Amino acid sequence: MISSLPSFHKGIDVASDVRLKEQLPALTEEIVATYTPDDVINHLGHCPLPSYEAVVEIVLSLKDILYPGYRRKVGLHSGNIRYHVGSTVDSLHDQLTVQIGRALRHEDRIKGNHDDCETETDYEAKGQAMALQLLHRIPELRRVLATDAQAAYDGDPACQTTDEVVFCYPGFAAITVYRIAHTLVELSVPFIPRMMTEWAHQMTGIDIHPGATVGDYFFIDHGTGVVIGETCEIGEHVKLYQGVTLGALSFKTDDDGQLIRGTKRHPTIEDGVVVYANATILGGNTVIGKDSVIGSSVWITKSVSPRTTVVLEKPQLRVRGASETSGADQGNFQI
Amino acid sequence: MISSLPSFHKGIDVASDVRLKEQLPALTEEIVATYTPDDVINHLGHCPLPSYEAVVEIVLSLKDILYPGYRRKVGLHSGNIRYHVGSTVDSLHDQLTVQIGRALRHEDRIKGNHDDCETETDYEAKGQAMALQLLHRIPELRRVLATDAQAAYDGDPACQTTDEVVFCYPGFAAITVYRIAHTLVELSVPFIPRMMTEWAHQMTGIDIHPGATVGDYFFIDHGTGVVIGETCEIGEHVKLYQGVTLGALSFKTDDDGQLIRGTKRHPTIEDGVVVYANATILGGNTVIGKDSVIGSSVWITKSVSPRTTVVLEKPQLRVRGASETSGADQGNFQI
């Protein structure tokens, strides 16, 4: 008999106690009552923020024309590439115009220039101008990103072609998004650059703040756990490995105990530097000189002269052979 | 002539050798023969586990009403928010009822209370009761999560508004999922909490066990690589950076060599503590006292008094200038 089937077979058609469901309207009121004007985690009645999905689609479309033929469109050749690029540029123009317009309006609101949607400023006209400026930067972005692909090939013995780099290297994926986002920072587009790099962070485990500046031929290998702070300055031909932090020393606060925002808090890494896995370099006055090498797991808060090698001194380890080990005391280890 | 096209142009219509395809039925039998009753990696003939996709959808719907107006639904205002919340609550009720019912049935089976689907227990009725309890906790969840958003704004000089935090900070995303999952742990819902936090782990690189307890105003910056163990106790106004491990010392085993499960294995972090990048704090008896600061890359297995600062002593480094470096011996570095 059908009705004797366990109720989960019916999927979403839940055999629930109807009296209990009668609580839901009151519960809804209770939740809605928590959406107060001074509540910092609602965005009701305000103009829409940029759409996360639209911003991700913009990045993917930009990658389609930065690296034609690799991922979403195949079978491209000299006979059809013009049409592909033309239609992608056209749709990028429209999407960027809308999303940058939203970001500008949001920025204006939080700066207190207006309370809400009804303003006279034509944010989309401004958005369009910025969108076009970004699109004009694509040839230069391609030039720089080709140097990054070359640096990955040159720096990784497990790599066989730059095709692999473009196709599936997470470091290159993160650098691509960073370079797009940084271009938007240079064009004074708010909010969207950080959305882009946080999406890349989610995909790759590599967190590059869009405000950092980075020279040509940049390579990050493996990359999970890399953090590059907002005010870092990185030269050309720099190579980083997984887990490297280029971070700040403790933050300065003003007389009211508020953080001081906008000063140089993160290090400068000169041309040709290599930083091995899990090294930590901290501080806005810290400069790692040209062609220096920072070894794995090193922790540095002071400047290093050019062409210097810094490695961990022989590690301070406690080594215990089998004969000395008792079953009961396995020492201090970590889950 | 069409037939001269390379066969990959035909996509999935493979020009394969038909005689070779005749191996497939025998191969299928061979694979099916490995699905034996004592096989630990099949789930045949058992009641369905909670659906991964359904659980992710539940989390996304909960975020829609925890943070109205940010992501999936835009254009919400005081005139329409009630309808939006009402319909989301209604569908959450149904989805949670089904999925919690599945988790309870699975739990019962592995505890040996029944072998399979045909049982008298009404798991969905239990699931419905727990679903309603979770929904009643939403106002309290909103209160706590607003403190977490505030803590992120207060603690990050690169942050301009709490909107950014809600919209794209991975630490806040991981804490949101953790707080939902921990509420389910408190309601004794099995299996689903871990599914939720492992999804957050995948998205953010932050692994917070749903069993840990965490006070208000919790902030994790950058976050990739953070691990917070099952029995951690974390106070209010605590701040962690990327790569921090709050872990266990080596595990105790019983007389049969089996791990002892369920004891306090992970540290206690009191109110106001800050733990900088890649620090490791281990052990169930380790207590980091109120307002202490644990520096970057520090490794601790003992308790620290309140208001104490612990940093790495000047690092034991070997520094070699350019003149001393020979081309052949570049020292010990890491890919």
Place this chain on the structure above:
Amino acid sequence: MISSLPSFHKGIDVASDVRLKEQLPALTEEIVATYTPDDVINHLGHCPLPSYEAVVEIVLSLKDILYPGYRRKVGLHSGNIRYHVGSTVDSLHDQLTVQIGRALRHEDRIKGNHDDCETETDYEAKGQAMALQLLHRIPELRRVLATDAQAAYDGDPACQTTDEVVFCYPGFAAITVYRIAHTLVELSVPFIPRMMTEWAHQMTGIDIHPGATVGDYFFIDHGTGVVIGETCEIGEHVKLYQGVTLGALSFKTDDDGQLIRGTKRHPTIEDGVVVYANATILGGNTVIGKDSVIGSSVWITKSVSPRTTVVLEKPQLRVRGASETSGADQGNFQI
């Protein structure tokens, strides 16, 4: 009046300045002009690379038959499993044949054996043979992966059943993809293995090169930040925690300054070894002997005898009590 609505309400129908849009064709030409033959980041006019989406679908389908009943297909039992496996095997055969064919053709092109699509070699016939070989390995893959699931259960006190491991442990997910990819490496399939493990890396933060060799009963707990290099050799019953690097010392270059590729650069980890969080083990001649334990955050570039325990010596820390701390100098910490 409709026309007074702010233009963002119209979504993608942008109220942009039409004269500005007239720049787009010239901009398109400018972009297309950068796609030159010596450009390393375009793939125009070449045969298609393997499809990323198709390769991901192949991995998901393989998981459907490696772990029947867990994720995408539910309600499977002894009465219907044969049909499910049979149809999945059939579609896997076709998909693998096409994608391996593409990878072989690409490999041949970059090795200079042909310039482009028009070649006589029947890459799909070769692809089909390799596809069948992979499918014949499924029973052996299931045997090994069952040992990995068991190792996870045996090694994690927070784990209640192997179901949890299969369903949501990221370490197990990464090992599953690695074992599939490594089987393809053994069958000499190019390009696709790395695509697979980079997808797993993105999902889990765990980067296992498909060329590494790994014995039975392998467990990686938490896992974010783990890097296992191409020439690692790992024995049976090995357990790794988050942030562990099994890496290379600095790379050798040849007389032209090019990296030498293909030598053993990464360590050997013998049976029964445990490596705790964030430990770094480097070098192709480094052997960690049987049943040794490497403690959290340890950094090793030399071999370790069997049954040896290596932990950090009492950390070189600077501890400052509350009385000694001035408000102005908070010491050196990290964002």
